[in-house]
Amino acid sequence: MKRRRCSAIHVALILGSTTSLGAQGSVGSEGGAFLLRPIGARAVGLGQAVVARRDGSEGLWWNPASLAGATRREMSIHHSQDFFATGDALTLVVPSTLLGVFAIAADLQNYGEQENTTDPTVPPTGTVLTRSFVLSASYAAPIGNRASTGIAFKVVQMRVDCTGPCDFPNEVAQTFAIDAGAQLDVGSARRITLGASVRNMGLALQVQDSPQADPLPTRAQVGLLYRYPLPERYSTDAELNLSVDVIDGLHIDNPLPRVGAEFVWQKRAFVRGGYVFDSAESEAGGPTLGLGFSRKNLVLDLARVFTGFSADAGQAPTFLSLRFAF
Numbered sequence: 001m002k003r004r005r006c007s008a009i010h011v012a013l014i015l016g017s018t019t020s021l022g023a024q025g026s027v028g029s030e031g032g033a034f035l036l037r038p039i040g041a042r043a044v045g046l047g048q049a050v051v052a053r054r055d056g057s058e059g060l061w062w063n064p065a066s067l068a069g070a071t072r073r074e075m076s077i078h079h080s081q082d083f084f085a086t087g088d089a090l091t092l093v094v095p096s097t098l099l100g101v102f103a104i105a106a107d108l109q110n111y112g113e114q115e116n117t118t119d120p121t122v123p124p125t126g127t128v129l130t131r132s133f134v135l136s137a138s139y140a141a142p143i144g145n146r147a148s149t150g151i152a153f154k155v156v157q158m159r160v161d162c163t164g165p166c167d168f169p170n171e172v173a174q175t176f177a178i179d180a181g182a183q184l185d186v187g188s189a190r191r192i193t194l195g196a197s198v199r200n201m202g203l204a205l206q207v208q209d210s211p212q213a214d215p216l217p218t219r220a221q222v223g224l225l226y227r228y229p230l231p232e233r234y235s236t237d238a239e240l241n242l243s244v245d246v247i248d249g250l251h252i253d254n255p256l257p258r259v260g261a262e263f264v265w266q267k268r269a270f271v272r273g274g275y276v277f278d279s280a281e282s283e284a285g286g287p288t289l290g291l292g293f294s295r296k297n298l299v300l301d302l303a304r305v306f307t308g309f310s311a312d313a314g315q316a317p318t319f320l321s322l323r324f325a326f
Contacts, residue, residue, distance in 0.1 A: 031173070031205035031214025032156055034109055034132045039089050040078045041319035045290015045303035046260030047274020049243040052183060052195030052225040056299075056323055057091035060103050060138050062221070063181035063197035064150030067103055067140035070095045072325045082317035083310035085109045100141030101150075107134040126164030133157045138179075146186075152179040156216070158205065177202030177216055193225040198250075221247040223258075239264040260288075268294050272303070290319075299323040 040058025043050045051063045057076040059066030070093050080087040089107040096102070109132040115124035133156075140150030153176070160171040181197030198220050204213035223245030230238055241262040248255040260274035270292030278285030286307030293300045305317040 030217045032132075032158065032175070032200070033217045034085075034158065035134070035156065035177070035200050036217050036219070037080070037085070037087065037109060038319070039080070039087070039107060041290055041301035041303040041321040042270075042272070042292065044305065044317075044319045045272035045274060045288055045292075045301070046243060046262060047258045047276050047288050048247075049223055049245040049258040049260035049274060051181070051197050051221045051223040051245050052193045053241075053243060054183070054193075057093050057103065057105070058089075058321060060091060060093075060105055060136065060152060061089070061107075062199075063183065063195055064103075064138045064140050064152040064179055065148045065181040065183045065195070065197070067093060067101045067138060067150055068142045068148030068183070070101045070140075074323055074325050076321060076323040079320045080317065081315075081319075082305075082308075083313045083315045085111045100139060103136075103138040103140075103152075105134075105136040105138070107136075108132070126162045129159075129161045129163065131159050131161070133159070136179075146190075147182065147184045149182045150180070153177075154179065154200075154202075156202070156205065173205045175203045175205045175216065189229075191227045191229065194222075195224070195245075196220070196222045218250055219247055220250055220252070221245055237266050239267075270294075270301070297325045299325075 038044050038048055039061040042055045043058055043062060054066045054069045057074050058078055073095065074093040076091045078089040087107065087109045089105060091103060091105040093101065093103045111130040113127050113129045115127060135155040136152050138150060138152040140148060142148045156175050156177055158173040162170060178201045179197060179199045181195065183193055183195045186192045186194060198218065200216045200218045202216050204215045206213040223243060226242045228240040228242055230240055243260045245258045246255045247258065257277045258274065260272065262270060262272045264270050272290035274288045276285050276288065286305065288303060288305050290301060290303035301321040303319040305311065308317065310317050
């Protein structure tokens with residue numbers, strides 16, 4: 001019975017890791033790899049090259065320092081859908097002129113449900129639900145007029161729950177983690193912003209009543225944003241932003257780049273493209289495309305990933321973000 005329970009939770013952890021399995025080559029020794037699933041359509045459209053950008057609430061999941069520039073409260077939902085899971089992240093950002101910027105967020109990834117038996121001769125007695133939860137509280141603040149720092153505390157949980165009569169108890173793997181980051185504007189024209197973050201630093205993910213605990217997928221990401229100077233006749237209406245990031249584990253044995261570009265027209269329409277370089281086939285690697293639209297207090301972003309197992313299975317990963325500023 002114990003072997004069966006452990007098997008269930010480990011299968012769940014593998015399902016949660018499908019977006020970035022090839023990122024470092026040490027996935028077999030990591031738990032909670034669902035923490036690497038990308039959140040936010042803007043970030044996905046830019047090929048995840050966002051550590052130096054300030055993109056509102058979704059920046060919380062990539063570099064908490066990016067929240068320091070927020071001047072208005074924001075509520076948002078970031079939805080994702082692929083072959084493996086449906087995800088929804090809710091975020092509230094509250095800036096203060098004296099105390100910095102605070103944010104709270106919750107991310108739920110639902111990996112579907114199935115009958116609690118695979119034996120066709122045995123009638124099912126319940127339904128197995130596999131889900132991951134992340135609750136986050138963040139704080140960011142500027143340092144002078146060029147730099148900012150931020151930190152996020154996260155409660156991480158993976159659950160395998162069974163409804164109805166089941167022949168095995170519910171499984172819960174839980175731990176705590178911290179994200180931290182910084183950003184710096186350089187140059188007299190401030191066309192370049194440097195960014196760095198470390199995500200998912202924390203205790204190993206421990207299954208209840210199990211001696212096995214897997215370390216979290218800690219990632220360090222550094223990058224820059226370059227605001228390309230357009231000819232003067234276009235600069236009042238158009239913007240072109242280019243970003244390049246590199247991501248790896250803390251041991252830095254296989255750094256992998258991400259690149260992204262964004263064209264902005266009158267701050268109302270956005271076209272984005274990116275590419276995620278990966279060491280193996282996964283949901284993370286390959287080209288991405290994104291679109292965005294802004295009107296008054298509302299912002300809508302869409303993005304799609306074109307390669308990976310989900311795309312090959314006929315359900316390419318899609319992302320939608322809706323923001324409301326007030």
